[in-house]
Amino acid sequence: MAALAIDGVSAFALGGIGRGFADRSHLGLPALDYVVCAEVPGMVQTDLGMPLQVVHGLDRLTEADLVVVLPTETVIPRLSPKVAAALHAAHQREAIIVTFCTGSYVLADAGLLDGRRATTHWSLTDDFAARFPKVSVAPQALYIDEGSLITGAGGAAGIDLCLHLLRREHGATVANAIAREMVASSLREGDHAQYPDRPVPDIGEEPVTTVIDWLHANLDKATSINDLAARALMSERTFARRFKAATGTTPYSWLLTQRLHRAAELLETTDLPIEEIAHRVGYNTVSTFRDQFIKRHGIPPRNYRQKFSGNVPRAAMGTQAESRPDPPLRYPSRHDVAVTRCA
Structure with a gap:
């Protein structure tokens, strides 16, 4: 895979994506060929003011099955003709192209998102929609999966997007093992709100978290919102409102x-x-x-x-995994795998 760094690249995004797609041989998976590239090899400035030495150019995008366009932090990135051509070539040969936050502007500028759903950081969605009227903007989504093109929100949503892609291509067990290692949430679906109304539940929402714990332990039991509200000692309307405030989505x-x-x-x-x-x-x-x-x-x-x-990685299977051959860790085209689309 190749990660494209543009001047002003987010150091947080660079580190998060690098860790998400790092060597997983200790989990029984082969290492990805992960490289960072730039339009012109050399020094690329990060948002923290620290220069990044990049040795690879756009030629690495022509070989990658997975291309990640890293976002910038303080300015909206500008698309050059050479980068646009490289991204179009990658898309035409059915490489998966992933980006989030301001990186969505790069794909939209290249015309790759025309007629598709996409998202970006919540603070940019109005500007994004005005600049790119041919793109259907989902302002609250964590990420939007359009098969070979995936866009995400800002900050930690890049890690959610990374884990989603690993889950989509390699299964839930692999994604869970990597999430545990990164101490990250293993499952935040793309249609969850970018941020809950109250990210940290207050004391009054303790009954909601108790219900969530009960649901985790009782997935086999038939239940209704009326049952859950009664368990939380709330009305249905109050429970539904507080549940969404705490989780970013509906109980159902x-x-x-x-x-x-x-x-x-x-x-x-x-x-x-x-x-x-x-x-x-x-x-x-x-x-x-x-x-x-x-x-x-x-x-x-x-x-x-x-x-x-x-x-199934060794971390989840113990010694049983030793008898299994390592699966090929590659990113297939949309003809190779069934594609999950987020509503």
């Missing part, structure tokens, strides 16, 4: 995400029948589970198991 969306995420983990790490997995995550019928799983992951549960069951 949150529960659906957790159930399907847990199902993916069970498909990867166990030999349980699909009927049993459906029951363990709260579905009464396999057909309903299958339909919901396809909507979220793009492929049926059985195909998902065949695709990802060999990707």
Whole structure:
């Protein structure tokens, strides 16, 4: 993969992406060929004023299966004709192109986001929408997955985007292992709000966090918002409002995400029948589970198991993983994999 650094590049983004796609051989995965490149090799200034020595040029973009356009922090980056041509060439050969925050301006300037959904940092969405009327802007989304083009919000959303891509291409178990190592949240879906109304729950929201803990331990149980509100000793309306303030999403969306995420983990790490997995995550019928799983992951549960069951890292499998060959850590084209699209 190749990360493109532009003058003023965010040092936080550079470090976060570098760590997210670092050598994972200790987890039983081969190392990525990760390089940082620039339009002209040499010194690139970071937002912290520290110069970055970049030895690779745009030629590395012609070889990469994954291209990350790193954002700048204090200024909106300007697109040069050479960078535009390199990005178009990468897109035409179906490389995955990822960016977030101000990096979304680069892809939009190149015309790659025309007719597509995209996002950027919440403070920039009005300006972004005005500059690029052909782009459908999702102002609150953490990230938008359009298959071979993925855009994200600012700051920590770059790590969310990175983990989403790892989860999409290599499965939930691999993404979870990397998230644990980075001490990051393993699952924040793209349609979650960029920031909750109150990021740190106040004392009055303690019943909501108690309900969330209960849900994590009881994904197999049928429940309703009325049941959850009663457990929190609140009205339905108050509970729904406080739940969204604390999590950035609705109780239904949150529960659906957790159930399907847990199902993916069970498909990867166990030999349980699909009927049993459906029951363990709260579905009464396999057909309903299958339909919901396809909507979220793009492929049926059985195909998902065949695709990802060999990707379980040693950190999750213990000594059992020693007998498994290392999976190839590459980023396929959209013809190779089913693509998950975030609503």
